[in-house]
Amino acid sequence: MTHTKPRVRFAPSPTGMMHLGNIRTALLNYLFAHQKGGTFVLRIEDTDPERNFDPNATHIINDLIWLGLTYDEGPRVDGPYGPYFQSKRSDLYAKKLQELQDKNAVYRCFCTPEELERKRKRQLALKRPPRYDQTCLHLTDTQIAQKLDTEAPFIWRLNTTDNRTITFNDMARGTMEFHLKDFSDIPLTRTDGSFTFTFANCVDDGLMKITHVLRGEDHISNTTSQVVLYEALGLQVPTFWHIPIMCNIEGKKLSKRDFGFSLKDLQDAGFISEAILNYLGIIGGSFEQEIMSLEKLVQLFPFDAIHSTGHIKYDVEKLKWINHKWLSSYDTAQLTDMCLPRLIEAYPIAEAVNPETMRHLIGIIKPELVTLNDCVELIRFYFETPSVKQEQLKKTIRPEKHEALIAILKETVVSLDNPDTYMELTKQKAKSSGINSKELWSSVRFILTGNVEGMGIHDIIDLLGIEEVKKRIHSVLD
Ligand code: GLU
Secondary structure, eight states, X not given: OOOOOOEEEEOOOOSSOOBXXXXXXXXXXXXXXXXXXXXEEEOBOOOOGGGOSSTTOHHHHHHHHHHTOOOSBBTTBOOTTOOOBGGGOHHHHHHHHHHHHHTTOEEXXXXXXXXXXXXXXXXXXXXSOOOOOOGGGGOOHHHHHHHHHTTOOOEEEEOOOSOOEEEEEETTTEEEEEEGGGSOXXXXXXXXXXXXXXXXXXXXXXXXXXXXXXXXXXXXXXXHHHHHHHHHHTOOOOEEEEEOOEEOTTSSBOOTTSTTOBHHHHHHHTOOHHHHHHHHHHTTSOOSSOOOOHHHHHHHOOGGGOOOOOOEEOOHHHHHHHHHHHHHHSOHHHHHHHHHHHHHHHOGGGGGSOHHHHHHHHHHHGGXXXXXXXXXXXTHHHHSOOOOOXXXXXXXXXXXXXXXXXXXXXXXXXXXXXXXXXXXXXHHHHHHTTOOHHHHHHHHHHHHHSOSSSSOHHHHHHHHOHHHHHHHHHHHHO
């Protein structure tokens, strides 16, 4: 038995932005290649010019770089089986089509889309699989010549007239079996002469020596046709893993309407690549330790023990928890660099803040950060004086204690030069007036930051400085 190193590929169509589903496919291919000492190829399936929204696959490539999913062969990374854009491989498909023509394995189909649709509906009405009835397989040479003379549009189909059972190996499902009698003769070209997805994708996997095809479950119906094609072309049939589709929390297929569907949503909201990969790596599985780096996932992903699961649920709350864990794992200086662009965007003055103060600020809010964007709200009070009215304090304290609280806070403000004394004195006075600590400090926090909850009063004083704290207290109470 020969042991070849696995070769896997991520083969996105550049029809939109990267989303969670295709990032997960890319990730699993990356993990597989790295775990098995194989090669990870990026191939851009851009055969549909009308749906090509990312002509040079710039977005896809940049997203993969941002995620840290580096590929070994693909656009901008030369390899032995290029080019890696399908739009540049037409001559290779033409050659393979010629091989099939030479073997008499294909035929021209002149049926119009309307005719095909009529036939399909008829088959369905008869409760039969809607397979193509092979009208054009039976055309005589003269009939074909006549049609060609009139320049009637046609496509090439693979002739699959036999009753074979097709099998292939799926890493989660084991041996899969399909009966060819349920399948139409596979279209290999379109009427404009371009090649179909089924054909190009299969020729490429064959020529690029792909050993394992890890792709979304929605492609399972293409696989049977492609296995027939591999065999017709004399290409090695790969092993497959049809990866379960991701659903939203209600069990519906994930769509643009679900927050975090596109990578851009997540980047804009301040999720970091480690967390996104970590989440997509553990989703649907069970791991003892849930927080894992890409390297750890490479080591631990159980490729040798995957089994078929139902749909996988995307839970943004879990993703947030993982993002929070990853952000907490950064040291404060790194985290400050990560937050700074967002802070400067929200508060241009942030650029002038002394780096040490900035690190201090970030260090204090670090335990509260779920996404990087959270820093903007958590630190707002530092850059903007909240507009708090004395009246509003009625909400932070029982109404009957409102006046007493104001009197105490006015009285103790002078002791602020020593924050410890201030805190102690204010606490004592509040206590003797029957005000509990929670309502006391919530009120002070509200005056200073505009929020009832948040960081400790000591930290706030420390950050704002004594003079600013005095100013804020006076402006609300006087
Ligand atoms: N271009 C196809 C897609 O984006 C690739 C399918 C495959 O991986 O074979 O769905």
